[in-house]
Amino acid sequence: MQRLRGALTARQGVVLLILAVVTAFLISNVAANLQRRGLGVSFEFLARPAGFDVPFKLIEFSSRDSYGRAALAGLLNTILVSSLAVVTATILGFLLGTFMLSPNPLLRRSAFGVVETVKNTPQVLQLLFWYVLILNGLPSARESYRPFEGVFLNVRGLFLPSFQVTTADGQTWLASICLAVLLLALALIATWRAPQGVQKRASAALLVAAGGAALAFGRYSGATLSTSVPELRGFNFQGGVQIVPELIALWIGLAVYASSFIADLVRGAVLAVPRGQEEAGNALGLTHWQSLRLVRLPQALQIIVPPLVSQYLNITKSSTLGIAIAYPEIMTVVGGTTLNQTGHAIECMLVIMLLFIALNLAVSLVMNRYNRAIASRGAA
Amino acid sequence: MSDATGPPRPGLQDRLVDFGKALFGSPLNAAITLVMLLLFMAVVPAFYRWAVGLGVLWGPDRKACVEGGACWVFLRIRIYDLMYGSYPPNQIWRVNVAGALLVLLMLGAFLRFNPWRNAGVVLLALVYPILGLGLISGGFLGLPVVEARNWGGLMLNIVIAFIVVVGAVPLGLLLAEARRAKDGVLRTLATGFIELWRAAPLVTVLFMGIYILPLLLPPGFEPNKFASIATALVLFNSAYMAEAIRGGLQAIPAGQFQAADALGFNYLQARLLIIWPQALRMSVPSIVNTAIDLFKDTSLLVIVGLFDMLGAVQQAVKDPQWLGLAIEGYVFVAAVFFVICALLSVMSKSIERELDPARRNGR
Numbered sequence: 001m002q003r004l005r006g007a008l009t010a011r012q013g014v015v016l017l018i019l020a021v022v023t024a025f026l027i028s029n030v031a032a033n034l035q036r037r038g039l040g041v042s043f044e045f046l047a048r049p050a051g052f053d054v055p056f057k058l059i060e061f062s063s064r065d066s067y068g069r070a071a072l073a074g075l076l077n078t079i080l081v082s083s084l085a086v087v088t089a090t091i092l093g094f095l096l097g098t099f100m101l102s103p104n105p106l107l108r109r110s111a112f113g114v115v116e117t118v119k120n121t122p123q124v125l126q127l128l129f130w131y132v133l134i135l136n137g138l139p140s141a142r143e144s145y146r147p148f149e150g151v152f153l154n155v156r157g158l159f160l161p162s163f164q165v166t167t168a169d170g171q172t173w174l175a176s177i178c179l180a181v182l183l184l185a186l187a188l189i190a191t192w193r194a195p196q197g198v199q200k201r202a203s204a205a206l207l208v209a210a211g212g213a214a215l216a217f218g219r220y221s222g223a224t225l226s227t228s229v230p231e232l233r234g235f236n237f238q239g240g241v242q243i244v245p246e247l248i249a250l251w252i253g254l255a256v257y258a259s260s261f262i263a264d265l266v267r268g269a270v271l272a273v274p275r276g277q278e279e280a281g282n283a284l285g286l287t288h289w290q291s292l293r294l295v296r297l298p299q300a301l302q303i304i305v306p307p308l309v310s311q312y313l314n315i316t317k318s319s320t321l322g323i324a325i326a327y328p329e330i331m332t333v334v335g336g337t338t339l340n341q342t343g344h345a346i347e348c349m350l351v352i353m354l355l356f357i358a359l360n361l362a363v364s365l366v367m368n369r370y371n372r373a374i375a376s377r378g379a380a
Numbered sequence: 381m382s383d384a385t386g387p388p389r390p391g392l393q394d395r396l397v398d399f400g401k402a403l404f405g406s407p408l409n410a411a412i413t414l415v416m417l418l419l420f421m422a423v424v425p426a427f428y429r430w431a432v433g434l435g436v437l438w439g440p441d442r443k444a445c446v447e448g449g450a451c452w453v454f455l456r457i458r459i460y461d462l463m464y465g466s467y468p469p470n471q472i473w474r475v476n477v478a479g480a481l482l483v484l485l486m487l488g489a490f491l492r493f494n495p496w497r498n499a500g501v502v503l504l505a506l507v508y509p510i511l512g513l514g515l516i517s518g519g520f521l522g523l524p525v526v527e528a529r530n531w532g533g534l535m536l537n538i539v540i541a542f543i544v545v546v547g548a549v550p551l552g553l554l555l556a557e558a559r560r561a562k563d564g565v566l567r568t569l570a571t572g573f574i575e576l577w578r579a580a581p582l583v584t585v586l587f588m589g590i591y592i593l594p595l596l597l598p599p600g601f602e603p604n605k606f607a608s609i610a611t612a613l614v615l616f617n618s619a620y621m622a623e624a625i626r627g628g629l630q631a632i633p634a635g636q637f638q639a640a641d642a643l644g645f646n647y648l649q650a651r652l653l654i655i656w657p658q659a660l661r662m663s664v665p666s667i668v669n670t671a672i673d674l675f676k677d678t679s680l681l682v683i684v685g686l687f688d689m690l691g692a693v694q695q696a697v698k699d700p701q702w703l704g705l706a707i708e709g710y711v712f713v714a715a716v717f718f719v720i721c722a723l724l725s726v727m728s729k730s731i732e733r734e735l736d737p738a739r740r741n742g743r
Contacts, residue, residue, distance in 0.1 A: 012565040032599045104409050105402055106416040120721035121714045122679035132706045317581035335587050345591035352584055360579035
């Protein structure tokens with residue numbers, strides 16, 4: 001054993017040496033190239049005014065704000081579209097998956113057809129297709145669809161009435177909401193192993209406390225709440241919130257593509273549940289849908305969760321396709337506009353990569369914890 | 381003799397009755413069938429009318445197209461760009477020869493029950509990459525050089541996909557071996573490399589290829605866009621290939637390694653002669669699935685300024701004569717991708733069944 005360990009160390013030493021030499025070579029190249037272009041590596045450009053506006057944003061932003069704030073706006077947009085797409089894709093995916101298991105051949109084969117078509121065409125192509133469909137299919141601002149009072153749907157997007165917070169610093173609300181969500185997450189994690197009742201009560205209590213704190217804080221800092229309804233003035237709408245067609249197209253595109261993969265997952269997992277379960281359900285007089293809902297799906301769920309989470313990760317990564325239709329998510333804002341204007345390629349790419357690596361790590365850690373919890377409790 | 385081989389197979393009449401029962405047996409089923417039929421009647425005739433009924437394929441220009449019908453004239457006239465990009469017209473025969481050779485070799489390598497199988501695999505993996513690329517880029521035997529920046533259309537999709545597969549599989553194999561190594565340092569490095577690339581979105585990788593890769597080369601080296609992107613894609617996909625091959629490696633029983641040791645094989649001999657042939661055969665379905673995904677991802681090249689088939693369509697639609705015909709273009713590109721990916725899928729399933737005929741594929 002001693003001699004073996006010695007041999008390993010020698011080979012490890014060689015590997016590390018080669019790695020060090022290659023890294024040094026690359027870094028020297030980078031330094032030389034940067035010098036030739038007159039650029040340095042620094043993040044101070046993030047404080048400079050951006051000089052461009054972000055067409056859709058969840059926080060206050062103008063072209064006088066910094067690149068850093070633009071990046072934050074992009075990040076929030078990424079989170080927004082990813083969350084929307086994740087929820088929609090899950091619902092659609094489970095629906096499609098159940099359709100693929102239906103005894104009705106028309107339904108089953110149609111679902112198969114849809115899933116196969118979506119799976120075998122490129123995602124960016126589908127995205128562009130939805131975008132063109134939306135742009136061509138929606139009317140102009142003057143002839144908007146008006147399904148409800150104060151709601152307008154046209155080629156510029158979906159206009160909805162909104163709450164407006166008039167306060168010196170809109171960030172307090174954002175911070176309060178983030179705080180509430182964080183506390184809720186902590187409550188859930190802390191009571192992970194506790195019985196259901198305790199968990200529910202603890203999270204409810206914390207949520208109420210956080211919500212109350214946010215309201216009190218907001219009231220204390222002199223904020224007021226008012227509603228704002230969109231109105232057509234001249235050529236455009238004033239007031240309310242505008243959900244741009246790029247967001248809608250990206251949301252639909254991401255959701256539909258992912259839902260076909262989730263449908264396959266669901267179908268595979270339900271088929272992996274032993275056939276005896278289905279037969280037992282039939283013997284007890286359950287209909288196909290009842291046995292699916294009460295017996296097979298619950299058992300299939302634990303097989304579904306890990307690949308489902310990796311689909312969620314894929315959705316988040318695919319949100320970077322927003323660059324193809326100019327939806328201002330983080331890749332478009334930092335990797336596109338900011339990089340073009342400042343030329344700081346390394347810093348911009350580093351910011352984006354760090355974000356996605358952090359996301360990947362976080363999700364992996366949670367998944368490992370989940371897998372260990374499942375394994376310790378045993379199957380089902 | 382096997383007279384009693386189980387219950388009698390249902391005759392045609394029985395099967396029709398079963399089909400009818402499945403469609404209309406219960407009230408819920410009948411309702412579902414009705415809804416599906418209504419959906420079909422709403423969508424299919426309208427699509428047929430747009431694509432075929434009013435669709436125009438022949439004609440000299442846009443004026444031949446009818447309002448409310450698909451204008452396939454656009455695609456017929458621009459088909460050259462969509463297939464070959466800006467490849468010089470009088471040299472296209474080279475691309476066609478390379479393409480035909482590829483199809484032939486793939487059939488030879490993957491069709492079951494054919495005597496040229498082993499030769500096909502070796503030729504496809506080792507000889508064809510050099511032969512095909514040489515034929516397309518030229519520069520020897522009197523063939524004029526066609527620079528990579530003139531490659532475009534479907535040809536570009538296939539060339540990049542092929543290059544990336546040929547590059548990523550060996551690299552992925554090495555990474556998978558490194559990830560399973562007993563050596564902690566090597567294992568950590570390999571795992572870090574793989575997880576890093578798997579965390580990155582493809583668009584980011586393409587951008588890194590364009591902006592970061594040139595910085596990593598010694599000053600004075602100006603790599604062309606094609607080479608940078610190909611390199612970035614090879615590195616990116618090698619991580620996914622590594623995961624696909626790792627499954628195959630893990631499936632090899634320890635007895636194989638022990639037998640190799642007992643026979644006195646060293647590390648390399650054991651790998652080359654015993655382990656890797658088995659591992660690669662078992663990983664083929666996963667590798668082909670990764671290859672299908674990577675072929676679909678070549679449509680993203682338009683974002684970094686390489687004009688593959690999708691990029692060619694987008695460029696063609698900007699022509700004032702063909703404005704607004706994006707849908708026809710996208711439908712065409714979708715159809716081409718669908719056909720190719722479906723064929724590759726079928727091939728992958730056939731290989732999967734060949735490797736494990738006992739597997740039940742579910743309903």
